[in-house]
Amino acid sequence: MRRVVGSVLMLFAVVAAVLGAGIAIVLGTDNRAETGPHEIETSAPVVVTSPEVFSWAGPTLTMRIDVDKDQQLFIGAANAVDIADYVGSTQRTEISSYNPPWSIGTRDVFGDAPLPAAPGQVDWWMAQSTETGSATISVKLPEQAFSLVVIAVGGGDLDGLQVTASYDIDGGFGIGLGLIGFAVGLGLFGWIAVQGRPLVREGELIEDEFEPDVREGV
Amino acid sequence: MRRLALAVVLAVLAAGCAIPHPKDSHGVTKVAASDTEVEQIYDRYRDYRKDALDLLDEQPLTAVESGAVLAIDTGALRVARRLLLTKAPDDTQDLQIRAVYAPRLDAYPLWFIVVVEDGVRDLTKVQIFQRQSSTSPWLLVASPETLPSTELPAFDSDTTDALMPADPFRQGQLVMSPQKAVNAYAATLNNAAPTEDPVVSEDSFVTQMRAVANKQRQIDGVTFSQQWTARPVQYVIRAADGGVLVFGTLARVDDYQIEEGRYIDWPEGSEQKAFLSGRLYSSGELHYYHQILVYIPPDGDDKPVVLGQYGGVVDGIGY
Numbered sequence: 001m002r003r004v005v006g007s008v009l010m011l012f013a014v015v016a017a018v019l020g021a022g023i024a025i026v027l028g029t030d031n032r033a034e035t036g037p038h039e040i041e042t043s044a045p046v047v048v049t050s051p052e053v054f055s056w057a058g059p060t061l062t063m064r065i066d067v068d069k070d071q072q073l074f075i076g077a078a079n080a081v082d083i084a085d086y087v088g089s090t091q092r093t094e095i096s097s098y099n100p101p102w103s104i105g106t107r108d109v110f111g112d113a114p115l116p117a118a119p120g121q122v123d124w125w126m127a128q129s130t131e132t133g134s135a136t137i138s139v140k141l142p143e144q145a146f147s148l149v150v151i152a153v154g155g156g157d158l159d160g161l162q163v164t165a166s167y168d169i170d171g172g173f174g175i176g177l178g179l180i181g182f183a184v185g186l187g188l189f190g191w192i193a194v195q196g197r198p199l200v201r202e203g204e205l206i207e208d209e210f211e212p213d214v215r216e217g218v
Numbered sequence: 219m220r221r222l223a224l225a226v227v228l229a230v231l232a233a234g235c236a237i238p239h240p241k242d243s244h245g246v247t248k249v250a251a252s253d254t255e256v257e258q259i260y261d262r263y264r265d266y267r268k269d270a271l272d273l274l275d276e277q278p279l280t281a282v283e284s285g286a287v288l289a290i291d292t293g294a295l296r297v298a299r300r301l302l303l304t305k306a307p308d309d310t311q312d313l314q315i316r317a318v319y320a321p322r323l324d325a326y327p328l329w330f331i332v333v334v335e336d337g338v339r340d341l342t343k344v345q346i347f348q349r350q351s352s353t354s355p356w357l358l359v360a361s362p363e364t365l366p367s368t369e370l371p372a373f374d375s376d377t378t379d380a381l382m383p384a385d386p387f388r389q390g391q392l393v394m395s396p397q398k399a400v401n402a403y404a405a406t407l408n409n410a411a412p413t414e415d416p417v418v419s420e421d422s423f424v425t426q427m428r429a430v431a432n433k434q435r436q437i438d439g440v441t442f443s444q445q446w447t448a449r450p451v452q453y454v455i456r457a458a459d460g461g462v463l464v465f466g467t468l469a470r471v472d473d474y475q476i477e478e479g480r481y482i483d484w485p486e487g488s489e490q491k492a493f494l495s496g497r498l499y500s501s502g503e504l505h506y507y508h509q510i511l512v513y514i515p516p517d518g519d520d521k522p523v524v525l526g527q528y529g530g531v532v533d534g535i536g537y
Binding site for chain 1: 241246323324325352
């Protein structure tokens, strides 16, 4: 029984060590994982992410968008309910799925109405940026349903759009190292258990090693 | 060795707070507004309302009110302009937020409830602000008033303290559906006298409205009739006891038919004078809205009861 438990502990230790090493290597000492630039094919003036794309909360997402150098663009992050209503009748490309490191699903949604207001006129953005040619925003992924939208401002489209994204996880490198340390401790316990050696406390009587002092009579 | 392992485990757990984790389980929803946002929205409302009272002009109110409540306030200002013949405008207002309740909604329009103490009129306003779309402003759409002594039922909420809205047409475990209750109030008020077995309470609202109508019927030489109709219910919230609180609107039409050779000279400053200016020789019609706050108890012997109301004349025609 002890050997089975020990083997399981060692197995967990290996998994934890691989996970910890993976986190530490992927994030590095700057606690950041980056991907891109990646091109998204679109001829629409608006690109928006579905709420399912960001199903996790916690990390800080930094996203840089590059388009034609003369095109003015807006990037905004907001609750998915706000963005769905805002872009509801407008032609757009929706990013419907995402798998790391970079695999996305897209679909084109047709619409003939312009956006109901300029993006700078609404008050519910969590983060926003308006630039020409290239724009960047950083936003901590919230608990609530969340979407990102990229808009070609002042006419035009987002042809040639390129995305560079990075995730920052506070203390992520330390978490990786912590997992490795935890794995070492767990593995040690497992190894001791597999060896089958009993734990002996100082001053404890061990029955097997006790031999009565017997003397032969003269 | 055990202590070291414990320390490592604790360190990993502490760091785990920053680890990416799945989002909350509320799907694609939004709590309509935070307390801070409500404060800002209400500050804006107070400013526009003060301007409207200063000028006795409804124009500023169109930026912060909509629907029946705008119509009622517009009518009140029109009557007030008439009263100005003898009095200076009174723009005093003392509106203090006492509580905010916001539901978690999956699409626009978004709305929330704010309970406000009106220090000038010694009343409590139970108001609803609504944002029709993501680009439209927050507008006051309902404002029934209760006496300070009236206790509102405790509202039901989810694990995030968000209000739980209910379907206006679903009866569920209630004595009747919200829309049916408001329809029943309209039907009750269309009876000039109490019936034997009313389906809603013969409460102070019903008594008061009947008293007003009966007074009009006593005008000599005039045939008076009154018609009540219910508007579609939009806002219903669950109460903690299994009942619901309904924000309903009733439309009322008062019709005056004057006998040939007679006329009515309305009292100066009255709503009739403001809307049916001059003498009324043949016939006249006044239109009113009444916003009512109805509590519907869970299934049992109790009947729906009106906890508060806000109403007034909104239009009129006469000759």
